[in-house]
Amino acid sequence: MYDAPSLEKTVDQKSTKIAAKDVQVYYGNTHAIKDVNVDLLDKTVTAFIGPSGCGKSTFLRCLNRMNDTIDVCRVEGDILLDGEDIYDKRVDPVQLRAKVGMVFQKPNPFPKSIYDNVAYGPRIHGLARNKAELDEIVEKSLRRGAIWDEVKDRLDAPGTGLSGGQQQRLCIARAVATEPEVLLMDEPCSALDPIATAQVEELIDELREQYSVVIVTHSMQQAARVSQKTAFFHLGNLVEYGDTTQIFTNPVDPRTESYITGRIG
Amino acid sequence: MSAGILSLIVIGLGVLGYFLGRGRALSLATATGRKLHSLPGYYGQSVALFTAVPALLLMAAWLFLQPVLIDSRVNAMIPDSVIPEGGARSLVMADVRRIADGLDAMMADGGISENELDQMRADITNIRSRLANVGVALGSDVPVAVFDAAKEMRQSSKTGALAMTIAVLVLTLGAGGWTLMRINTDLRARNISENFVKALLIGASLVAILTTVGIVSSLLFETINFFKIYPAKDFFFSTVWNPQFRGGSDLGILPLLWGTFYVSLVALLVAVPVGLMIAIYLAEYASKHVRSVAKPAIEVLAGIPTIVYGLFALITVGPFLRDYIAEPLGLGSSSSSVLTAGLVMGIMLIPFVSSLSDDIINAVPQSMRDGSYGLGATQSETIKQVVLPAALPGVVGAVLLAASRAIGETMIVVMGAGAAAKLGLNPFEAMTTVTVKIVSQLTGDTEFASPETLVAFALGLTLFVFTLGLNILALYIVRKYREQYE
Ligand SMILES: Nc1ncnc2c1ncn2[C@@H]1O[C@H](COP(=O)(O)OP(=O)(O)O)[C@@H](O)[C@H]1O
Ligand SMILES: [Mg+2]
Numbered sequence: 116m117y118d119a120p121s122l123e124k125t126v127d128q129k130s131t132k133i134a135a136k137d138v139q140v141y142y143g144n145t146h147a148i149k150d151v152n153v154d155l156l157d158k159t160v161t162a163f164i165g166p167s168g169c170g171k172s173t174f175l176r177c178l179n180r181m182n183d184t185i186d187v188c189r190v191e192g193d194i195l196l197d198g199e200d201i202y203d204k205r206v207d208p209v210q211l212r213a214k215v216g217m218v219f220q221k222p223n224p225f226p227k228s229i230y231d232n233v234a235y236g237p238r239i240h241g242l243a244r245n246k247a248e249l250d251e252i253v254e255k256s257l258r259r260g261a262i263w264d265e266v267k268d269r270l271d272a273p274g275t276g277l278s279g280g281q282q283q284r285l286c287i288a289r290a291v292a293t294e295p296e297v298l299l300m301d302e303p304c305s306a307l308d309p310i311a312t313a314q315v316e317e318l319i320d321e322l323r324e325q326y327s328v329v330i331v332t333h334s335m336q337q338a339a340r341v342s343q344k345t346a347f348f349h350l351g352n353l354v355e356y357g358d359t360t361q362i363f364t365n366p367v368d369p370r371t372e373s374y375i376t377g378r379i380g
Numbered sequence: 381m382s383a384g385i386l387s388l389i390v391i392g393l394g395v396l397g398y399f400l401g402r403g404r405a406l407s408l409a410t411a412t413g414r415k416l417h418s419l420p421g422y423y424g425q426s427v428a429l430f431t432a433v434p435a436l437l438l439m440a441a442w443l444f445l446q447p448v449l450i451d452s453r454v455n456a457m458i459p460d461s462v463i464p465e466g467g468a469r470s471l472v473m474a475d476v477r478r479i480a481d482g483l484d485a486m487m488a489d490g491g492i493s494e495n496e497l498d499q500m501r502a503d504i505t506n507i508r509s510r511l512a513n514v515g516v517a518l519g520s521d522v523p524v525a526v527f528d529a530a531k532e533m534r535q536s537s538k539t540g541a542l543a544m545t546i547a548v549l550v551l552t553l554g555a556g557g558w559t560l561m562r563i564n565t566d567l568r569a570r571n572i573s574e575n576f577v578k579a580l581l582i583g584a585s586l587v588a589i590l591t592t593v594g595i596v597s598s599l600l601f602e603t604i605n606f607f608k609i610y611p612a613k614d615f616f617f618s619t620v621w622n623p624q625f626r627g628g629s630d631l632g633i634l635p636l637l638w639g640t641f642y643v644s645l646v647a648l649l650v651a652v653p654v655g656l657m658i659a660i661y662l663a664e665y666a667s668k669h670v671r672s673v674a675k676p677a678i679e680v681l682a683g684i685p686t687i688v689y690g691l692f693a694l695i696t697v698g699p700f701l702r703d704y705i706a707e708p709l710g711l712g713s714s715s716s717s718v719l720t721a722g723l724v725m726g727i728m729l730i731p732f733v734s735s736l737s738d739d740i741i742n743a744v745p746q747s748m749r750d751g752s753y754g755l756g757a758t759q760s761e762t763i764k765q766v767v768l769p770a771a772l773p774g775v776v777g778a779v780l781l782a783a784s785r786a787i788g789e790t791m792i793v794v795m796g797a798g799a800a801a802k803l804g805l806n807p808f809e810a811m812t813t814v815t816v817k818i819v820s821q822l823t824g825d826t827e828f829a830s831p832e833t834l835v836a837f838a839l840g841l842t843l844f845v846f847t848l849g850l851n852i853l854a855l856y857i858v859r860k861y862r863e864q865y866e
Contacts, residue, residue: 184753186668213756223747226770235765236755286751293755 132157132297132327133178138192140173140182140351147173149351151192155297155344160319160328162338162359165348166374171331172220174348175299178329179215180208196297213240216295220302222282224274224289229266232274232285233257236293252292260288261318280311287318291326298322300330304337316341335375339363347371383443386545387436390552394432397556401427404563418570423563425573431556433580435548442547446540454533462523472526475518479507479530480537482516489514497531599844602837610831615838621801623821623832631835633842635801639718639811640843643797644786646722646807647729651786652779654726655733662734663741664763675738682731686791693724693796701808712808714798719807721796725789729782736781740774741767773858780854784847790815814839 133155140148148170155161155178163171173182180201182188194201201211213236224232233253236242243249253270257263262284266277274285283303290298300319304312319341322328332338338345338359345362347355347370355362355371366372402424409416416423454476455469463472486492492500500507507522522530563569607615610631618632658678662671698715701723706712744767752762768775790813798810799820821836828834 179754181750181753184750209753209756209758211756212754216756217750217754219747219750219754221747223745223751225748225751225766235752235757239755239757239761289751289755 129156129159131155132197134193134195134198135174135177136193136195138174138177138190138194140170140177140191141189142173142185143187147351148177151353153346153353153356155327155329157327158323158325159344160323160330160342161344161346162342163329163331163346163348164333164335164338164374165354167333169348170351171348172301174353175217175301175329175331178297178299179212179217181212181217183208213293214295215297215299216290216293218283218287218290218298218300218303220305222279222286222306224277224282224285226273226275228271229257229274229277229285230270233289233292235289240293242292242294256288256292257285259291259318259321260284261314261321262288278311280307280314283307283311283315284318287315291322295326297327297329300328302331302333305333312337335363347374349374383439386548387439390432390435390439390548393552393556394428397431397560398424398428400560401425401563401569404560405565405567405569408563409565412565414565416565417568422569422573423567426567426569426576427556427559427563429573429576430559431552433576434555435552438551439544439548442540442544446537446544450533450536450540453536454529457525457529457532459525462525464520475522476526476529476533478516479511479518479522479527480534482511482514483530483534485514485516486510500531501527596841596844599837599841602834603841605829606831606834606838610835615835619803621817623824623835625825625832627830629832631831633814633839635803636812636814636817636839637842638803639793639797639801640787640813640815642718642807642811643722643725643793643813644783646718647725647786647789648779648783650723650726651729651733651782655730655778655782656737656775658730658734659737659741660763660768662738664759664767675735678731678734680731681727682735684728686728686789687795689724689728690791690795693720693792697724698796706808711806714808714810716796716798716800716810717808718797718811721793722807724796725786725792728789728792729785732782732785733778736778737771737775740771740778743774744770776857777854780850784850787813787843787847787850788815789813790819794819814843818843 131154135151135153135155138148138151139146151174163175165171173188176182177190177194178201182190190202196211196215200206225235227235230253233256234243234249237249237252243252254263254267257266262281265281266272266285274282277285283306287298287300287303304315307315316337319328319330323343330338330341342359345357345359346353347362347366347368349370355366355368357367362371363375366375402420405416405420405423409420451473455473458469458472458476463469483497487494487497501524507527508518508520511518511522615631615633617634618630619634620630620632621635623629623631662675666674694715698717698720701717701720702713702715706714706717748766748770749762752766753759757765793813793816797812797816799812799816800810801817802809802811804811818836818839821833821839824832
């Protein structure tokens with residue numbers, strides 16, 4: 116299992132954004148996440164890799180308490196965001212999710228105009244005092260989502276009318292519009308073609324300057340391309356966590372090695 | 381041979397055809413050493429379908445047409461002289477039919493033989509008493525022409541039935557045999573049986589469409605008759621509804637349309653908000669357990685007959701509204717009122733709105749909700765801004781469906797709102813609707829060809845046009861919304 120202190124040395128100057136301690140997740144009687152300890156760094160892209168069903172999405176959803184929406188799901192252990200326990204009774208999960216945004220596997224634009232999709236979060240959280248400010252936020256977010264040029268002439272068109280890749284970038288723009296501190300992405304490219312994937316990856320790289328990004332991916336190449344840190348999950352355990360280059364060139368655990376070389380998963 | 385036995389035989393032959401077809405395909409395949417184009421079962425299916433379906437269709441058509449043709453022929457045999465004073469031809473025809481049945485019953489009893497029947501003459505034999513023996517009571521002695529007509533009817537029915545049996549069996553064997561002969565290894569049996577099924581499906585949809593056309597055209601026909609004897613301008617624009625038994629009626633539709641609209645509006649004002657709130661609660665907030673109890677409990681409301689709702693309106697809601705609201709406020713003293721009918725009808729409509737909307741809200745993909753929660757929205761924000769807009773077309777459909785029900789509802793209105801056609805705004809006054817008046821005009825004592833009766837058809841057609849318009853509107857809204865968001 117990964118040993119935290121040794122890592123601090125390799126990625127210095129970056130502070131810990133999210134710290135997970137002894138996290139267990141149960142779906143009813145299924146023990147989906149077992150004893151996970153991990154420190155996710157600020158302004159860093161962390162990739163979660165591992166075979167299907169190993170609990171990547173489950174763990175990701177713990178980080179913004181999306182699991183609260185699933186009745187049978189139970190989370191134990193501590194998850195600290197900037198040193199504060201997000202599962203503390205005083206924490207409002209709704210507030211938390213504004214800080215820890217999420218982009219899903221399947222693009223899920225709302226049945227609203229492109230503008231309203233992006234303005235959704237800012238409106239709910241009262242981020243804009245007037246229409247001009249809101250316009251500004253929408254434009255900035257769409258630019259950051261690398262989709263502004265494609266949609267600037269049709270902000271009133273429905274978001275659902277865009278192509279799959281555009282929809283996903285719209286969803287990313289929607290997520291960044293609420294000014295989150297952490298952005299969670301669950302296989303954001305699995306429904307996209309290579310060109311759209313490349314655009315999203317480029318985007319992720321840019322987002323790193325401001326956010327801590329956690330991305331679940333099935334593509335080893337993608338993990339290698341976009342992330343600085345990689346966590347390998349297997350059967351609900353966090354098997355190995357370290358610098359992406361180290362994980363891919365010199366994995367410590369034999370399970371990591373066999374996954375990366377294509378022998379399991 | 382009776383139609384039931386005949387259809388059993390046809391179906392039996394169809395089943396036999398299946399095995400013959402399958403067997404033949406298999407043996408051909410072994411004999412020629414070539415691969416079958418389709419699975420053996422498809423060859424059997426093709427034979428079975430061709431054996432049974434055309435024959436059954438022929439039989440259905442025959443059973444439908446034969447009585448019509450025989451009736452018209454027999455009808456021509458009855459001279460006007462035997463039609464009693466003040467009676468109608470249709471009554472005599474009914475007698476003819478009963479006598480023919482009675483003769484059949486006599487034969488079945490073994491009372492007489494076919495030959496004896498041929499000899500039997502109405503003016504000699506006492507037909508009336510003999511028929512009475514087999515349970516066919518006639519009002520008077522049977523005139524010769526009527527008896528002959530009855531014998532003719534019996535005879536033609538028998539001939540017709542025989543001809544039908546032969547034709548159906550020939551078609552069964554012919555079509556089945558022909559298909560069986562066509563079987564070879566290259567025959568695309570799979571495509572044939574699929575096309576056949578497709579044709580059946582198209583046929584089924586045609587039945588629905590043709591029925592609608594039939595209903596509309598019968599309405600239209602009588603409506604045209606009505607407008608021949610009553611000016612259309614008065615019907616559509618007069619504000620008075622005052623039918624008289626002896627002519628000179630005012631038959632303006634406006635008070636009735638207003639009543640329909642008013643009562644439906646009240647009903648929807650009750651049903652839509654309550655139904656929607658129930659749906660939202662059940663779909664979004666209720667736990668599985670609550671849902672499994674509450675949903676069926678609410679749907680029980682939909683199973684209550686409208687007459688029971690009517691009673692509820694008549695004996696509970698009406699007097700309550702009168703005693704506690706209308707009279708103290710000086711708004712009226714009638715227990716029948718728009719509000720009574722509207723409220724009770726609204727309660728009746730709640731399960732329609734709630735059940736349909738609940739299904740629709742449940743069908744909104746979870747990913748939409750996740751997307752909203754993921755942005756830090758609360759549950760109610762998510763419902764208001766994401767789930768409901770996504771469910772809107774379906775909800776609009778549900779509401780319009782409820783509106784059609786409200787417009788077509790009769791019983792609750794009769795018992796709750798009364799039968800007084802009035803144009804007024806006071807919801808505590810009695811008013812009435814189009815459907816109520818259709819019933820009362822058709823069940824009145826007036827002659828069928830009078831405007832007072834025929835107006836019912838014009839009312840019916842107007843109602844039909846309204847609900848059709850409502851449905852088209854619903855489709856339009858739903859489609860427009862779909863185009864935008866799918
Ligand atoms: N909503 C749920 N209810 C019950 N079990 C679930 C649910 N979601 C996931 N699981 C189970 O948890 C385990 C981890 O799933 P998941 O986190 O989706 O894996 P991954 O994203 O790595 O493919 C799987 O065994 C899965 O069957
Ligand atoms: Mg997953």
